[in-house]
Amino acid sequence: DAQLGSTTLTSITSYQYINSDQNFWLTSIPADLTGRYKQVTQEFRLLGEAGRLRWLAGLYGSRLTNSGAFALFGGGAYISNVTRNRLDNLSAFGELTYSASDRLRLTAGARASHFKREGAGVAYDSTLFDFDKSYRHVDFKVGIDYDIAPKVLVYTGFQTGYTPGTFNEKASSATFDNAVKPSKLSAFSAGMKSRFLDNMVQLNLEGYYYRYNDLLHQSYDISAVFNPIFNAKRTEIYGAQADLVVKPASTDQFNLSLGYLHGIYKDFVQPNGTSYSGNSIAFAPAWTVTAGYSHDFTLHSGYIRARADARYESSYWGDFAHVAGDRLGNFLLVDASLTYYSENERWSFGIWGKNLSDKAVPGSSALGGIPGPTATQLGPPRTFGARLTFNY
16 A cells, blocks of 8 residues: 555555366266466555545456366366466456435446456367457446444445356357357345444344346266356346344454345256256355354463354255255354464464364265266365464
8 A cells, every 4th residue: 555645556466376186086986187277466446535525446457377177087088178268357447435415425336347268278079179259348336325323324236247258168160159158247235234332233234136147157967078158048146144243342252144045047048958947046055154252362462362163054956957966055064263363463373173073064066976866075074274374
């Protein structure tokens, strides 16, 4: 951050690199999965005020490159083999918030984006494929928030979202186009943010409705030689979320979240003509409950924080096809951590444990497998680790 008079300039730079090689059993089938992933992002933001108007303007750029292959039977059968997938993005965005009164604020914003995707690889039939396509899109948002009390705010808003298109791992021809259309989102939300009892209690409530057009999906059958990516023409999601935080003392904090979600494919027909319209969306538990408690032990220098968290998810489908053996979820996981924070929190060191009950939790599933009809992969078992953090 840099202060330029009454304007604040913010620069955010990030780099991510992943190099992964995995050998595992997919039911009784030996499988190999490799991945090479790099991402660089740069964002510049200017933030300022002029009377009742608060404004923000910015630029964002990113380059993501990845490649990898997924093969069965020791490399004898390739399900996927992408040698190049690069996505470049350059966006300009801005937002204005006008204080119509001491309590009422109006917000409007927009984002113009340019994407370019390049792809190449080897198809299931050993032929080569490539892809090169650019996308342009403008998203916007509008919102209103109002203070009905000094520490109680209500709000509502509408905004759009966009995901650029991608490609299928097959060469285009006179009868086949390997391009997959972009996805577009329209999102409505309304809620309340509040604090009570001298900030001891914080309660946030929100309801939302999302409508996706051409949501990206992929058929996933480990017995098939080609799993196409395609679009679900229309998908609807609505739900509500409640978040409660209670601080009975400066050293104690309790949090509780309750979420309800309903998602359904309103219009979803695969390229082969099979309809899944009316099915609930994948990986969407109707109920999610999380709870946590932390206590700080004050020391002569710094403090120790002990924390425990629990998460419950009701059952859900692991695939849009809703086949037998694909019903997942309905589990409770417990995590815990113990962390020392130095004076002024300049550094910290802690140990943590996840899935302490060592519960076998389904992480994902697919059609096929031996004996089938589905192949299910498990999430991580009981896992321990340590973390060292420096702040400067």
